[in-house]
Amino acid sequence: MIDINSAWQELRQRVEQCKKCELCKTRHKTVFGEGPTENCKVVFVGEGPGEEEDMTGRPFVGAAGQLLTNILEKGGGILRKSVYIANVVKCRPPNNRDPKENEMLACSEYLEAQLLLLRPQIVVTLGNVPTRWFLKSDKGITNMRGQWLDWRGIKLFPMYHPSYLLRNQSREKGSPKSQTWDDIKALRNKIKELEN
Numbered sequence: 001m002i003d004i005n006s007a008w009q010e011l012r013q014r015v016e017q018c019k020k021c022e023l024c025k026t027r028h029k030t031v032f033g034e035g036p037t038e039n040c041k042v043v044f045v046g047e048g049p050g051e052e053e054d055m056t057g058r059p060f061v062g063a064a065g066q067l068l069t070n071i072l073e074k075g076g077g078i079l080r081k082s083v084y085i086a087n088v089v090k091c092r093p094p095n096n097r098d099p100k101e102n103e104m105l106a107c108s109e110y111l112e113a114q115l116l117l118l119r120p121q122i123v124v125t126l127g128n129v130p131t132r133w134f135l136k137s138d139k140g141i142t143n144m145r146g147q148w149l150d151w152r153g154i155k156l157f158p159m160y161h162p163s164y165l166l167r168n169q170s171r172e173k174g175s176p177k178s179q180t181w182d183d184i185k186a187l188r189n190k191i192k193e194l195e196n
């Protein structure tokens with residue numbers, strides 16, 4: 001039987017020492033992810049670390065991260081510490097550019113391994129990059145968000161990336177922010193449904 005704790009530790013160390021792609025040259029810290037590793041029902045996946053994440057080694061701690069916490073806790077009544085938060089690539093792409101295909105490919109094994117160990121019931125993808133990583137689809141997030149999809153038997157739920165919401169502040173009905181408020185409530189309802 002797999003010892004989950006030691007497998008998790010070993011994976012974390014491999015990421016810390018990883019030099020499989022160019023991003024290792026410019027990173028300060030790898031950002032492995034954080035959250036519960038036992039009985040983890042929901043995993044959020046973003047695209048990659050930003051500046052503050054790169055300096056602290058923690059995911060979603062900058063302005064977008066604070067907004068994500070707000071959406072979770074105020075919009076959905078879901079404690080941030082109750083979900084696992086990770087990214088497709090574990091090192092910061094310079095100037096916050098999108099990760100390149102070869103970088104995502106090189107890093108894929110780590111996210112795959114994290115999901116294998118966590119075995120969540122729900123994965124929430126934040127924005128285009130992680131949604132495409134999971135679904136291998138060219139469809140944009142605007143067409144995918146708020147839908148319950150399937151990834152290897154796990155419920156997959158795309159939402160807007162909080163950085164996108166920071167650039168689109170309108171709260172009018174039909175705006176990305178108001179759609180996100182609807183999405184987080186749908187997520188909360190699904191979590192409750194799975195608990196019953």
Ligand code: SF4
Pocket residue numbers: 015018019020021022023024030089090091103106107
């Ligand atoms: S982004 Fe992933 S594959 Fe590239 S160096 Fe960092 S941990 Fe390794």
